[in-house]
Amino acid sequence: xxxxxxxxxxxxxxxxxxxxxxxxxxxxxxxxxxxxxxxxxxxxxxxxxxxxxxxxxxxxxxxxxxxxxxxxxxxxxxxxxxxxxxxxxxxxxxxxxxxxxxxxxxxxxxxxxxxxxxxxxxxxxxxxxxxxxxxxxxxxxxxxxxxxxxxxxxxxxxxxxxxxxxxxxxxxxxxxxxxxxxxxxxxxxxxxxxxxxxxxxxxxxxxxxxxxxxxxxxxxxxxxxxxxxxxxxxxxxxxxxxxxxxxxxxxxxxxxxxxxxxxxxxxxxxxxxxxxxxxxxxxxxxxxxxxxxxxxxxxxxxxxxxxxxxxxxxxxxxxxxxxxxxxxxxxxxxxxxxxxxxxxxxxxxxxxxxxxxxxxxxxxxxxxxxxxxxxxxxxxxxxxxxxxxxxxxxxxxxxxxxxxxxxxxxxxxxxxxxxxxxxxxxxxxxxxxxxxxxxxxxxxxxxxxxxxxxxxxxxxxxxxxxxxxxxxxxxxxxxxxxxxxxxxxxxxxxxxxxxxxxxxxxxxxxxxxxxxxxxxxxxxxxxxxxxxxxxxxxxxxxxxxxxxxxxxxxxxxxxxxxxxxxxxxxxxxxxxxxxxxxxxxxxxxxxxxxxxxxxxxxxxxxxxxxxxxxxxxxxxxxxxxxxxxxxx
Amino acid sequence: xxxxxxxxxxxxxxxxxxxxxxxxxxxxxxxxxxxxxxxxxxxxxxxxxxxxxxxxxxxxxxxxxxxxxxxxxxxxxxxxxxxxxxxxxxxxxxxxxxxxxxxxxxxxxxxxxxxxxxxxxxxxxxxxxxxxxxxxxxxxxxxxxxxxxxxxxxxxxxxxxxxxxxxxxxxxxxxxxxxxxxxxxxxxxxxxxxxxxxxxxxxxxxxxxxxxxxxxxxxxxxxxxxxxxxxxxxxxxxxxxxxxxxxxxxxxxxxxxxxxxxxxxxxxxxxxxxxxxxxxxxxxxxxxxxxxxxxxxxxx
Numbered sequence: 056x057x058x059x060x061x062x063x064x065x066x067x068x069x070x071x072x073x074x075x076x077x078x079x080x081x082x083x084x085x086x087x088x089x090x091x092x093x094x095x096x097x098x099x100x101x102x103x104x105x106x107x108x109x110x111x112x113x114x115x116x117x118x119x120x121x122x123x124x125x126x127x128x129x130x131x132x133x134x135x136x137x138x139x140x141x142x143x144x145x146x147x148x149x150x151x152x153x154x155x156x157x158x159x160x161x162x163x164x165x166x167x168x169x170x171x172x173x174x175x176x177x178x179x180x181x182x183x184x185x186x187x188x189x190x191x192x193x194x195x196x197x198x199x200x201x202x203x204x205x206x207x208x209x210x211x212x213x214x215x216x217x218x219x220x221x222x223x224x225x226x227x228x229x230x231x232x233x234x235x236x237x238x239x240x241x242x243x244x245x246x247x248x249x250x251x252x253x254x255x256x257x258x259x260x261x262x263x264x265x266x267x268x269x270x271x272x273x274x275x276x277x278x279x280x281x282x283x284x285x286x287x288x289x290x291x292x293x294x295x296x297x298x299x300x301x302x303x304x305x306x307x308x309x310x311x312x313x314x315x316x317x318x319x320x321x322x323x324x325x326x327x328x329x330x331x332x333x334x335x336x337x338x339x340x341x342x343x344x345x346x347x348x349x350x351x352x353x354x355x356x357x358x359x360x361x362x363x364x365x366x367x368x369x370x371x372x373x374x375x376x377x378x379x380x381x382x383x384x385x386x387x388x389x390x391x392x393x394x395x396x397x398x399x400x401x402x403x404x405x406x407x408x409x410x411x412x413x414x415x416x417x418x419x420x421x422x423x424x425x426x427x428x429x430x431x432x433x434x435x436x437x438x439x440x441x442x443x444x445x446x447x448x449x450x451x452x453x454x455x456x457x458x459x460x461x462x463x464x465x466x467x468x469x470x471x472x473x474x475x476x477x478x479x480x481x482x483x484x485x486x487x488x489x490x491x492x493x494x495x496x497x498x499x500x501x502x503x504x505x506x507x508x509x510x511x512x513x514x515x516x517x518x519x520x521x522x523x524x525x526x527x528x529x530x531x532x533x534x535x536x537x538x539x540x541x542x543x544x545x546x547x548x549x550x551x552x553x554x555x556x557x558x559x560x561x562x563x564x565x566x567x568x569x570x571x572x573x574x575x576x577x578x579x580x581x582x583x584x585x586x587x588x589x590x591x592x593x594x595x596x597x598x599x600x601x602x603x604x605x606x607x608x609x610x611x612x613x614x615x616x617x618x619x620x621x622x623x624x625x626x627x628x629x630x631x632x633x634x635x636x637x638x639x640x641x642x643x644x645x646x647x648x649x650x651x652x653x654x655x656x657x658x659x660x661x662x663x664x665x666x667x668x669x670x671x672x673x674x675x676x677x678x679x680x681x682x683x684x685x686x687x
Numbered sequence: 688x689x690x691x692x693x694x695x696x697x698x699x700x701x702x703x704x705x706x707x708x709x710x711x712x713x714x715x716x717x718x719x720x721x722x723x724x725x726x727x728x729x730x731x732x733x734x735x736x737x738x739x740x741x742x743x744x745x746x747x748x749x750x751x752x753x754x755x756x757x758x759x760x761x762x763x764x765x766x767x768x769x770x771x772x773x774x775x776x777x778x779x780x781x782x783x784x785x786x787x788x789x790x791x792x793x794x795x796x797x798x799x800x801x802x803x804x805x806x807x808x809x810x811x812x813x814x815x816x817x818x819x820x821x822x823x824x825x826x827x828x829x830x831x832x833x834x835x836x837x838x839x840x841x842x843x844x845x846x847x848x849x850x851x852x853x854x855x856x857x858x859x860x861x862x863x864x865x866x867x868x869x870x871x872x873x874x875x876x877x878x879x880x881x882x883x884x885x886x887x888x889x890x891x892x893x894x895x896x897x898x899x900x901x902x903x904x905x906x907x908x909x910x911x912x913x914x915x916x917x918x919x920x921x922x923x924x925x926x927x928x929x930x931x932x933x934x935x936x937x938x939x940x941x942x943x944x945x946x947x948x949x950x951x952x953x954x955x956x957x958x959x960x961x962x963x964x965x966x967x968x969x970x971x972x973x974x975x976x977x978x979x980x981x982x983x984x985x986x987x
Contacts (some may be wrong), residue, residue, distance in 0.1 A: 070955040078881060082694035150846075153829040154822045156875045163694040165873055177850055184852040306707040311740035321704040321854065351740040360692055362703035362736070375711050399850050415857050416711070472853045479858040483849040674742070 076160060083291055085217070086167040086182045088206035089192030094223045098192065098261030099168055102283065102495040105268050106157040109321065125524075152182040160285040171202055173635055176446040177399040178433060178485055179209055184472070187216035187291045190239065191283075195228045195258070199241045205432045211249050212395065212448070212488070214465060217289055218246075218254035221282065225274065226260040232276045249435060255289075257282060290574045296359040300384035301325030301333070302462075302470060304415035305377050309364055315350055317364035320416070325381060325471035326563075327365065328356040332382035336460035340415035341382050342367040376417030378460040378470070384471065390458045393485050396451050399444035400477065400484035405571055406451075409608050410484065412415055414473035417459060418545035420611075421475070421632035424452040441486075442571045444610055451515055452493060513550045519588040520685060521594045521613055525660065526623035526640055527604060529630035531669050531677070532597040535623060538678035540595050546686070548593055552581055555598040568649040581609035588617055593685070601651045603658040620663040621681060627652045631672060695882055699732065702870040705833055705853060706736040706817070709868050710743055712858035713815035716868075717774075718951045719804070722758040723934045725888050727818035728879050729871055730887050733817075733956040734769055741770035747816070749807055752792070753788055753798035753936035755912050756892050765889070776807035788938040789917055795936070805841045808865060814865045815858070823875045833872050841861040861869075880957060884950045893931045894953060896945040900924035907941035932957070 065073040073229050085160035089095035136342060155166040169175065169181030183189065189210045210218060218241055228234045235258045246254060257266055258277055265271035266281045303321045309317040327344060329335075332485055334341045346366040347354040354670075357363045365379065373379070380386055383525040412421035429440035443449045464471030475485040512519050522539065524532040533554055542551045559566070563579055577600050584594045600606055610618040631654065632637040640648035649655045660666075665684055667677045692700075709716050718733060720726050733742040744764050766773035781798040788795045808816060822829045832857045849857050858866060872941065873878070875957050883890060900911045902924050909916075918924070929942035930953070930963040943960075947953045 066955060066958045070951040073958075074881065074884065074954065075949060077877075078693060078695065078885060080694045081691065100978065143877075151830045155829065156823045156871065156873070159874070164880070178746065181850040181852055240969060275753065306704070307711045309737065309740055315739060317739075319707055350735045360697060360700055362700040362707075364738070416708075422772065468853055472855065474850075474852055474855045474857060476857050476859055481857070481861060483851075483857045486850070488850045560754050 060299075060624045071180060076586055080161060080163050081291070082156065082163045082165070083188060083286060083289070084124055084167070084186050085164045085188040085190060085286065085579075086179070086186040086210075087170075087192065088179065088210065089171050089202075091221075091515065092192050093171070093192040095171065095192050095259045098190075098221070098223065098259075098267075099166055099385075101261045101267055102164075102166070103155060103157050105264065105283070106159055116367070117409045125598065130674070152178050159283065159287055163284065167206050173205065173432065174203075174446060175399060176205075176448070177404045177486075179206070180213060180397050182400075183209060183213040183215060183305070184486070186213075186215055188219065188286070188289060190213045190219045190221050191252055191254075193220065193242070194281060195222050195224045195234055195238065198238050199245060200434045203242070204245060204435070207251060208247060208249055208430075208432055208435060212397075213280075214468065214488075216253075217291075218251055219282070219285065220254050220256040222256065222258045222603060223261055225258045225265060225467040226263045230258070230265075230271075230273045233273070235277075239390045243345075245643060255279065255285060257285070259528065264357055273670045291592070296324045297326055299324035299359070299467070301327050301331070301379075301381040302386065303327070303363075303365070303379045304417070304469070305375055305379060306371060308374055310658065315366075316364050316370075317346075318379065319362070319364045321362045321399065322357060322359050323481070324359045324467060326356060326358045327363075329353075332369070333365075334380050334382040334385050334498060335371060336378045337384055337388045337458050338372060338377070339385075340371040340373075342371050343382075344368070359523060364486045367382055376415070378415065380460070386456045386460045386462050387492055388460050390455045391493040392453045392455075392461070392489040393427075394453050394473075394487045395464075395490065396426075396443060396449055396453075396475075397486045398445060398447045398449075398484065399486060400482055401444075401445055401479075402484070403570065404443040404485065407601075408642075409456075409477040409478060409611075411478060412455060412473050412487075414461065418476075419459060420456040422454050423475070424454070426451045439644060443570075450490070453487065453489075461489055461492070463491055478607075482650040508589045508591065511589065517591065517612075519591050519617060520593050520622060521584050521588060521609075521618050522593070522681060522685065523600070523609065523618060524595070524597045524621050525600045525663075526621050527625060527627060527630045527657055528599055528649055529633045530625040530652070531674055532599075532623045535667070535677045535681070536595045538595040538674055539681050542678055543593060543595075549591065550593045550595060553584060553596045553598075554594075568655070570602075570649075573601065573669050576681045577602075577605040579610065580610050581605075584609065585612045588613060599651050599657070601655065601657045603660065606660065610634055619665065619669060620660055620683065621665045622660045622663040623660070623667050623669060692964060693735065695878060695885065697773050698871075698874055698878060699735070699882070701854075701873065702729075702732045703736040705856070705868065705870040706733055707818065708856050709815050709834075709858065709866075710737070713866070715811070715813050716744040716815040716817065717747045717811065717813040718742070718744055718747050718771075718807075718817040719819070720749065720762070720773075721819065721934075722754065722762050722765075722891060722927075723819070723875075724883060724894060725821065725871060727888050728818060728874070728882055729819045729892050730769060732763060732870060744817075745772040745774050747774045747807060747811075747813075748778065749800060749803045750775050751795070751803070751936050752777060752782070753795075753799075753938060754922045755891070755893055755910070755934060755940075757893050757930055758934060761889070761891050774811070776803060776808070778803035778806055784911075787915075795939075808841070813865065814860065814954070815868055817870060819871055820869045821874050821876070821879075823873050831869060833869055834858060835867040835869065837859065837865050837867060841865070849877070867987045876957065877954070880950070884954065891934060893934060895949070896928050896930040896947050896952075897931050901927045901929060901942065909940070910937055910942055912937040915946055956967045958985070 078171050088096050146190040153168045155168055157164050167186055169179045169182040191206050216236055222238050230400040239256045257279055258274055259266040259282055265273050268283045270281050303320040304322050306319045307319045309319050320347050329344055331344045332478050344365055348355050363642045375590040407422055407424040409420045410421050426440045429447055429449040431438055440449055462470040471489040473487045477484050524536055526532055536552055540550050543550045566576050587594045644651040651657050778799055786798045788794055819827055832851050834851055837843060901908050902911060927944060928946055930945045931942050945956060947956045
């Protein structure tokens with residue numbers, strides 16, 4: 056059995072002195088990157104064991120488990136300590152992010168343990184997002200592999216500045232220095248090519264304990280630090296955050312009574328003191344700090360990393376989601392960005408569909424453009440892509456529905472990192488990192504015109520509206536829409552009918568029927584319909600428009616009350632029985648892909664303005680009902 | 688001039704951030720208060736997070752009627768000092784059926800705690816519940832998110848948890864769904880003790896050693912806290928100097944023999960001990976991976 060890491064005699068002899076020392080420990084969060092075969096779990100198990108984080112009852116269970124399911128014969132299989140969930144044990148793989156804790160007398164450590172396979176890229180990105188340091192494991196027998204490149208690229212992408220290259224399993228290559236040197240040379244060449252300029256390499260054996268807690272006698276040729284001493288002393292850049300300009304996203308407005316109004320938050324960067332001038336973004340209002348309030352008394356000054364409550368000298372507007380900055384050094388504010396996106400959901404990204412974007416403490420609606428390119432995480436090649444699938448990483452433009460204060464991710468993780476949330480399922484579907492603001496938002500101005508939309512509608516003596524007919528293919532949308540327009544024309548109304556099939560011959564002829572293209576199809580039709588309502592027209596549309604999210608997106612484009620969603624409702628059986636265009640037959644025969652109702656979903660409206668049951672009403676009756684709703 | 692932070696100050700700031708995020712985004716948050724040391728720390732952090740306002744949510748104790756008497760005494764005192772409403776819930780069905788740890792085994796935990804918790808959350812319509820669980824306690828907890836999403840019937844699906852990046856927590860949910868939120872996820876047992884010591888937080892006296900009446904059952908030293916404890920014929924409780932590392936239902940919580948009467952002594956003992964904290968909990972040993980299974984069923 057290897058040596059136990061520095062048992063602290065102080066515990067037994069002078070507990071008060073021990074506590075005094077341990078209250079001044081710092082903290083280091085790190086991630087281990089490697090696959091099962093690299094001995095990652097074994098290394099973490101070893102660190103826990105050597106720092107005395109394993110108790111006797113756990114050790115007894117471990118010994119029993121090692122004999123039963125272990126892969127190390129009669130020896131203790133440290134990997135079993137950290138392979139958590141029962142399902143994972145059965146499969147022999149780690150499928151999630153697990154957090155482990157251990158401490159030495161200098162530091163408390165939090166290890167994010169994540170799987171290394173390509174299908175778990177999202178888990179590694181998640182674990183890396185809070186890490187100060189990354190340990191990249193290489194199997195000494197195998198050298199730099201595709202997965203090493205992938206892990207290193209992700210570490211660079213997430214912006215971890217401290218990298219340790221741990222060449223593991225040195226015991227299995229006879230502790231050979233030439234093997235180690237050649238691996239380090241290979242890695243240096245690769246790392247430089249992706250912009251990792253600084254890393255610490257070390258030869259170790261997690262299984263045997265070489266160069267873990269102390270320098271190993273098996274490798275006298277190695278003069279660098281052992282792993283644990285290195286982790287204990289490596290400089291964490293937490294203090295460099297304090298040197299940056301002051302930024303604090305407002306989490307919550309504390310207003311217990313009329314005499315107190317404080318703004319609670321976690322300081323992202325910089326320092327703040329009583330009397331400092333501040334500026335609230337995006338409003339730009341300024342004031343100065345009157346108090347820094349905590350339960351333990353007012354502070355003269357607070358710094359990055361502290362959770363505080365700030366009071367202003369003036370009553371200026373400030374609420375959750377806004378950013379308090381140093382008055383003289385505010386951040387940029389923008390609504391269009393170039394970003395790197397890591398897609399994390401089973402359902403692919405849909406360019407043009409609105410998602411919730413959460414950045415700092417603010418949540419706004421945002422759309423993602425078609426990727427400029429996708430990155431092959433194994434080769435770093437740029438690939439053309441129309442969308443991003445689970446675990447794909449790409450560069451995309453993001454547009455928010457209002458301007459938000461931000462900083463580039465490279466400068467500030469708290470103000471440049473964001474997540475995307477699906478508006479229907481509420482799942483976290485992506486992580487994103489802002490590269491820079493696209494100045495387009497500031498350069499494309501809205502040209503004011505003299506004839507307003509009210510003038511346009513007034514000349515026509517009508518109120519503009521969008522009658523949005525949605526339903527399965529064959530439900531009768533086009534037929535009903537046509538009758539509605541004929542009847543409105545007879546009533547001297549100025550109308551225009553946008554029909555799904557017709558639009559696909561021109562405006563949208565570049566689009567197919569994948570989910571991505573369906574979303575873009577509806578977005579364009581929505582924009583056209585919006586222009587037509589500005590021109591004062593009554594627009595009638597007949598599109599399957601299968602997704603709730605896009606119908607809601609079009610609704611949000613229009614003036615309140617102008618969007619009238621009409622569900623032309625029929626059962627799939629009935630629509631298939633009619634099969635006017637013979638499309639259902641083709642779809643059933645497999646000749647037509649992505650057909651709504653067959654192999655592509657239809658999300659019925661939950662609360663449409665109108666629902667037309669075509670099994671009860673004729674097309675004429677349906678048209679009359681719609682007109683009665685439009686012109687009461 | 689830069690300040691460097693101790694690990695406890697970093698943990699404190701992170702926990703306060705989490706508490707505030709929930710209050711800002713949830714409609715009806717509640718804090719599950721179990722009266723143990725972890726709850727004590729969580730409550731203390733809540734006071735800090737919202738000062739000078741009192742924490743803007745109630746405390747909820749899902750009671751089994753079988754807690755130690757000392758715990759009930761601290762319960763009302765702590766709520767009152769924090770200026771918070773205290774809700775106590777006892778599963779009426781468990782009460783009516785007289786479910787108890789002596790006769791009903793695992794059913795006791797299931798009915799009083801798991802079912803009781805679900806009923807209490809549904810009754811009040813709470814959509815976010817703070818819990819004092821830590822990732823270092825048990826293997827399945829190591830993978831628990833800080834914001835743990837639960838379906839409408841409170842189930843935890845370990846394969847369908849939301850990724851948590853940076854300090855960004857996704858608290859969005861549909862009607863009927865809820866979140867369990869664990870603000871002290873990244874604290875270890877030692878962190879908890881050190882923080883209690885540093886901040887002078889009041890905890891239940893049972894954590895400190897004193898002479899108490901005990902009997903032995905299945906290898907555990909149990910305290911005879913009231914006359915509901917079924918003694919064998921002729922059995923007389925033995926006075927022993929004991930304390931507890933965790934607190935739960937008294938007939939299910941094993942004591943350790945100890946002379947530690949002060950916090951530093953307790954910490955000293957903890958650091959020199961050779962068994963893990965949950966070892967005294969009968970509930971975890973019911974079956975392999977038992978905690979994971981309980982969590983899926985809705986145990987917090």
